[in-house]
Amino acid sequence: MKNVLAFGDSLTWGADAVTGGRHPFKDRWPNVLATELGGQARLFAEGLNGRTTIFDDYSIPTERNGSKALPMLLATHEPLDLVIIFLGTNDMRSHICGNAAGSAMGIARLINIVKTFSYKPGHHVPKILVVSPPYVGTGADQLFNDVMAGAGDLSKEYAANYAQICEREQVALFDAASVARIDPADGVHLDIANTRAIGVGLAPIVRELLSIQ
Template sequence: MKTIMAFGDSLTWGTNPVAGGRHLYEDRWPSVLGEGLGAGYRIIPEGLGGRTTAFDDLTSAFERNGARALPMLLATHSPLDLVIIMLGANDLKAQISPTAHGAIAGMTRLVEIIRTFPYSWGMAAPKVMLVSPPHFCNRANGEGPQSGRLVSESHKLAEGYQLLSQAQGCSFFDAATVASASDVDGVHLDPANTRAIGAALVAPVREALG
């Protein structure tokens, strides 16, 4: 059995910008990935709305800093074979780190945490796959994406994450190649687009795990 943790934000949790609330379980990309992989694979979804890579958000009533949450989750779910990280969309909020440089630095820190964590009983560090989120878009009413995000900065994440993956020996996938944000808020995904990410990750995940 290969165990995979999907570590992300509201795009992983399943925020539905069209209908409101949360996508149905079967429409969330970790669920679709698990269905596509089939027997022999187990997906642990760890998505949280508002989660950043490594930045505090003091406007929130709960902890959103991914670098603080990740060690606890590694301890909780180990042994793991693969950790898929799709983060960065919240780093780009105007009040947090509005340029892609911050998200790339944060992702670097998350990879470091996974590689250096003191796993128990001789467990090996899991492999890592970085996923850049779909690009932001302007809203249908003509306004920019929610929370002051910049569309242009979202386009820079894929190149930065890919270079980081090459330098650190991680796998990489660009979710913008298969999914687009909804123009309701310019950030989140409708059911079809979140499903598309899960379906597209099946082959890369199989390859990453050999």
């Protein structure tokens, strides 16, 4: 049995753009992926609303900086065979970072954390799969639209920016925008069909990385 950490934000948590709640357990992409893998891997879903790659955000009391949370989660769930990093959308907020290149540098730091973490004796360094986010749109909340101003065009740069980092670091990349579109209800989150599409879309590359059928 393989062990996989799914490290992300509200798209991994399963946020519902319409209700503000959460999609059913079976429809969140990590659990869809686990089903697609036929029970050959345990998926540890660690998604937090608002999580960034490496940036602090003090607008709520929860620690949102991914680089601060990742070491704890590596220790919590080790031994791990694969870490899936699916972050960047929240970096687009104008008061956080506001550009895809900054997110790519954040992804590079997270990759470095996974590669250099002090794992217990006998536990190997897990493989890494980076997921570039779907494109951002606009929704009904004007304040949120203002906070994400320009993110629609900038988010289209994610895949190319992330690809440079992944090539340099020799880790795998999956472009979520190739299979999923955001829910226009809020311009950021996914409906059930699109969050499920990510889980299904990830399955072939994860099978290859884990050497499972």
